[in-house]
Amino acid sequence: MNYSNIMEEIKSTRDYKETVVKSELLKEIISAGDTALENHGLDIVLFEDGEQTKQKLEGKAGYFGKFIGAPHYIAVLSDDGRKSKEDAAYIMEMMRFKAHKEGLGSCWITIPNTDEIKADLGIDIARSLCGFLAIGYRYAGIFKKDIQEKAFRQGAIEITYMDEWGNTPAWEDLEARGLDQVFYLTRFAPSWGNKQPWKFLILKNHVVLAVEKDSSTDTDLDTGIIKFYFEKACIDKGLSLQTAEESGEFIIPENYEIRVVYNI
Ligand SMILES: Cc1cc2nc3c(=O)[nH]c(=O)nc-3n(C[C@H](O)[C@H](O)[C@H](O)COP(=O)(O)O)c2cc1C
Structure with a gap:
């Protein structure tokens, strides 16, 4: 797969x-x-009947229940x-990439992990x-164009410190x-x-991913996604990458935490 283009x-x-x-x-x-x-060690569940699923989740999942x-x-x-x-976010993003490659659109949907919702969904x-992911063919008919833009992203130098x-x-x-092209691509992560909520600290042969601590959002999913983008961008640009132990030598502010250290 050509990750960069996607x-x-x-x-x-x-x-x-x-x-359908x-x-x-x-x-x-x-x-x-x-x-x-x-x-x-994850489970992937497909809901083929979108209409039925929508009826069960309307008002319960999505930003503000939308x-x-x-x-x-x-x-x-x-x-x-x-x-x-x-890992869940990583494989979800991979499914979005495959869907895009096949001409389909997709969107993450925020979903609470409640017994009620699990029961509703069977x-x-x-x-x-x-x-949770919505998936299907993008609407771009004669009455309505697919005019939604990709949302704003910070630039490569805005997400990196050296x-x-x-x-x-x-x-x-x-x-x-x-690393210019790698971060040019990484910045597109949703x-x-x-x-x-991320910054990369480049120090000697290390690239440290630090993610903001934010109790109001689920930063684990965002972390999985940014890892996917960074790792796949490195592959596309021919850089080899290993993860390394966090040795305590990296100084970052209180409101961030180190989520992974790469050796490049
Ligand atoms: C974990 C996660 C949850 C999301 N939940 C929703 C959602 O509930 N509703 C929605 O419209 N978009 C949702 N999104 C999509 C983001 O708002 C979107 O990816 C971001 O604004 C960037 O826009 P873009 O994907 O069009 O570039 C979610 C994205 C992530 C990563």
Whole structure:
């Protein structure tokens, strides 16, 4: 898959055609998510009957209960630890990329993990409802164009610090480290409420991902998504990457926490 192109193109779709997506294609999309991580220990559930699902979730899921009507939905269930939630977001984003590649639109939908909602959806799985996705063909008919723009994103130099926290690099500094294109792409990651709650600290051969602590939102999902973008951007740009132990040598402010350290 050419991740770079999709990172630039993909945006949330909130208007769908009623056209049903073929079951085989939906299964391929789920398979792309399922195989994106080894031994992920997550459950992926497909809801083929979008209308029925919408009736059950209207007013209960989505920003301020504003549910998004779509022909199909996909749920990911995770264990409660933050790594499991990050993984859920990672594979969800992979499914969005596969859907985009196949000409489909998608949109994350915020969903509370309650027994009531799980029962409404007929989910009899102990794991927590973690991610929810609307999926289908984008509405772009003659009466209504698909005019929704990709939402604003911070620039590559706005999401990076170099050598020490608060030290904004020049574009040339990122170029000199061979990271300009990687961060140009990484910046496109979507997030809850488009908050983009992350910063990358580039220090020697390390890239440290720090995410804002915010009790009002579920930052584990945002963390999984930004990891997906950064890791896939590195692959596309030919950079090899290993995760490293957090050794305590990185100084970041109180309101952020280190979520992963990469060696590049
Ligand atoms: C975890 C998560 C939950 C989201 N929940 C909703 C939602 O409930 N309703 C909605 O319209 N968009 C939702 N979004 C989509 C974001 O608002 C959107 O990705 C972001 O504003 C960037 O816009 P773009 O995807 O069009 O570039 C969610 C995104 C994430 C990552």
